Amino acid sequence: MSAHRMRMRAASVVAGLGIVALLVAGCTRGGDNGGASGGESAAASPGITDDSITLGITTPLSGATAGPGTCTVAGITAYFGAKNADGGVKFGDGKTRKVEIKALDDAYDPQKAAANYGQLKDSVFAMTAGLGTPTNRAWREAAIADKVPQALIMTGDPIFSDQKESPWQLGFVPIYQNEGEAFGKLLASSSGDHKVAILSQNDDYGQGYVEGFKKGIEGAKNIEVVKELTYEATDTSVDAQLTELAGSGADVFFNAMSITPLVISSLQKTQELGWKPSWFLPSNTSSPSAILEPGGASAFPGVYTVAFAQSAAAPTFADSDAGKTFLSDLKQYADYPDTPAFPHCVWSYQVGATLDQVFQKMTEPTRDDFMTQLRSIKDYVAPLMLDGSSVDTTEDGQPAVSTVQVQKYNGKGYAPATSWE
């Protein structure tokens, strides 16, 4: 009931903001037309001038998701910081612009995210990179009404990649279903029989993974799902669920969990129980240094995850040229001195690189042209991408990155896994 009421309240806030936004947008557009009656073919959208463009981000910088959230700002800031230091980004209209970023904290609170959007939308050209499904959903409709791009955001929710429903949106990271399906397919290709136990977060996140996984194993006679349980994102312990699942005798455990501490304690608890299945973990909760090592994951026959980007914590990363540049940019321009434990820093860096591609194709300084070019990137291999993954924004219903590689933990980092063994 209270959830319903909250949704109603959120909806009315969004609606209210929408009305205000329309009024303000009406005013500014009128003003623009008056000012830009000179030679240009189309009036410039807000947030862009001849020598600068401003991007907005609303993302959690405090609260439980602040670690990944801080990364979503740091990566893109590092990318464009380095570009700005080189003079700026050369746009398709021949002008070179510096990229400025305005980031606000929403603490993973949808209402705050909507308020942040309201605060930013008239001074930024586009919104980008922000993390979170409920938070990005909170202002999606307002952004459509205002015609403000909500581009390359970090959520696996498919709604943002559906062009009809979300004409001004595009997700960056693979949708939950992509990840679940990749794992299901790999497992189905195994020569042996497997029993699977599933624990999933009781929301779109968990359901998306399970849905994708079941699609992946569809028709596979050797795979049986023996037990499925859920937990709440607010739970402090899932020991009872693990005890119940351990009793199922499954040899594969699909843990669709997004809460870092819970994944660590799950790895430990399962070992205590003497249950040693193979694990599958989502891409955002499978960090070797932040989760697998403290959880003692080497005790299991295999820990699998999917990825499309290199892991900054991998031993070889800091030695590669691209890795070196990334880490030094992060330190110099984004004030992020540590090697990031979350993949979101690399993802956000790739969002920057993808936006760079879009900017290079833009021939008019308008949000309309931006959206057109945003949907025209194909086969672009962004820095730090894994072999086999690329950016493709042309397919309706898919996010910018939809090809993922299944990876297996080898005690230090991840190595590609092409078959189940």
Place this chain on the structure above:
Amino acid sequence: MGTFIQLVIDGLSTGSIYAALALAIVLVNQATGLINFAQGGMAVLSAYIAWQLTAWSVPLILAILISIAVSFVIGALVERLLIRKFEGGDPDTAVVVTIGLLTLVTGVCAWIWTYNNRLFPSLFPLDTITIAGAVISIRSLGTILVIVAIMVLLQVLFLGTKLGLALRAVAINPQSAAFSGMPVGRLLMVGWGLAAGLGAVAGALVAPQLTLTPNMMDGALVYALAAVIIGGLTSPIGVVIAAWLIGVLENLAAVYVPFIGHDLKIAVPFIMIFVVLIIRPQGLFGRKTVVRV
């Protein structure tokens, strides 16, 4: 049967986490008559202090002992400099002040140590022993034993020592206590200091399991308050038993009552609160407060 025993053991282990915090709340309440909502936040601060010391390569045991001592001082200072201004006034105001303090302490931790998870080394090894088909980790067992020891110490402190008597006297009637020559202010500081020190123990016990973040104790605080209400504000033994009951019943209800399941189990302690408050308003083990007219 193995599953049943395992669920009970798991419940005792999570219950011990709630109990650690609940004991600190009882201590402040016994010593000052207040409920301190910031108790969880202060415990997290203590855990961060201990973590920082280990990061400077101080041995873990020593780091925890230092953090207990520092926390005692911080607790006493908070009482002297902040809470003192609201004592003797409307108790509701003081409670709201402690909620503000919780927000402040959480913010300060985040400001200094960021929201990234920190790995807090465990006092106990990760090994397990098997009893009657159930697996018990040394860590759970250690946590449970430490809680029992603290509970006994507190019970002895309040019922068997002069300091405990004085603390209770000051909490129940500060004016009369002052008239009979007790240093009321100093006793209140000691009460808060002890509670903060106890919080430091709770923080060090809990942090390895939950991993250290500024909000680590928020969930546990809700359960701890439930344990305090069910067990009775005046009884250390009562709140520990209540916390264990909550942990165990929650697990059992989730697995054996299909209608509750894992998604509704958070409601279990609150249903228990309603039932207990209707039958025994002073809590299962609490003493009735009698006011002489």
